[in-house]
Amino acid sequence: MRIPHTPLVLAAALLLANPLCAETAAPAPHADAHIVKAADRSEVVLTYPARLQSLRSATVVSRVTGVLQKKHYTEGGPVKAGDPLYSIEPDLYAVAVREQKAEVALQKAKLQKAERDWNRAQALYKDSAISIQQHDAALSDYETAKAEVNAATAQLNTRELELGYTKVTAPVSGIAGIKQTDLGNVVNPGTPLVTITQTDPIYALFSIPSEDLQKARIADKEGRWSWGKKGRLQAKIDVAGVRVTGDIDYIAPAADTRTGSVDARARFDNKDNLLLPGAFGRITVEGIVRKNVIMIPQKAVLQNPKGTIVFVVKEGKAAVRPIVLGDPVGNSYIVLKGLENGDEVIVNNFFRVKPGQPVIIDKTVDAEGN
DSSP states (O other): OOOOOOHHHHHHHHHHHOHHHHHHSOOOSOEEEEEEEOOSEEEEEEEEEEEEEEEEEEEEEOOSOEEEEEEOSOTTSEEOTTOEEEEEOOHHHHHHHHHHHHHHHHHHHHHHHHHHHHHHHHHHHHTTOSOHHHHHHHHHHHHHHHHHHHHHHHHHHHHHHHHHHTEEEOSSOEEEOOOSSOTTOEEOTTOEEEEEEEEEEEEEEEEEEHHHHHHHHHHHHTTSEEESBTTBOEEEEEETTEEEEEEEEEEOSSOBTTTTEEEEEEEEOOTTOOSOTTOEEEEEEEEEEEESOEEEEGGGOEEETTEEEEEEEETTEEEEEEOEEEEEETTEEEEEESOOTTOEEEOSOTTTOOTTOBEEEEEEEOTTOO
16 A cells, blocks of 8 residues: 655654654654544445435326316425325216216116015015026026126216316325426326425435445454444435435345446435435445454554554653554555554644654544544
């Protein structure tokens, strides 16, 4: 791993490479310094670009034929499931319902007559007063009458459904789009009227490099990483300054062969509709904890001719500690060797800090240097 040779790094390297300078230079009484305390559990924070997507989008269409009479919603405004959206001329459908109710009443009357005939036929047949053919004919008439009532009732249900369809309601809660058909037009089944976009909750779609995910799963199996609370990962998204916390609810089972990445999705509450579908932002994955590793800010790491070093505070004085670095994570490095849990690593003021010099700690920062 290469560490950039900034002027600060070079100055520290020259100082440490020349012991004579360190001995002859007049040390200051003390140096003020910020430190980070090394810890053997460090949270890994991963950041990826993400695109917001609505939970669902429903295009409302007409289900009957008629004149579009009224609009009951505000374009661009919120609607709830079941709210009225449009009224379609109901007169013809109301008449059809009344006609079918009359047909049901007629068929029920026929059924009552057929039932009485059937009851008489059974009694007469027991007394051998009618033939088997007459007995069977009465039974057939009775069963036919029952079927006619069922058929008429089913037709009534259809006519009532059609009448109900003249009142167009929202199938889901969300934001209503612009109207797609003007009032006064004759609409038919399938004519689009408006689209409702459900934005609460809202999804964020992003991709994780397959190599990163593969390493994480191997490390998790070996017990070196843990994945959030109860195996769930949290995520934070930042879209134009709007920051929301949610959960990752999907990671694809396979990598995309074209991009070498794995699709993932996070779910966020969006009750105030501050996040808009289609917008882009940065998603931060949290809850991954690397166990038994030390992480320090990158700015704490220095180079000298003997290798990679850091300054630590030992018994109130600055001391040089050689280290072996692992992977970078954000603004930090993983330290594989050289530091132990609780070591106080200096992260600033290297022009004044010298080996053996007293150090006054004026601030403690985190592994990112904040």
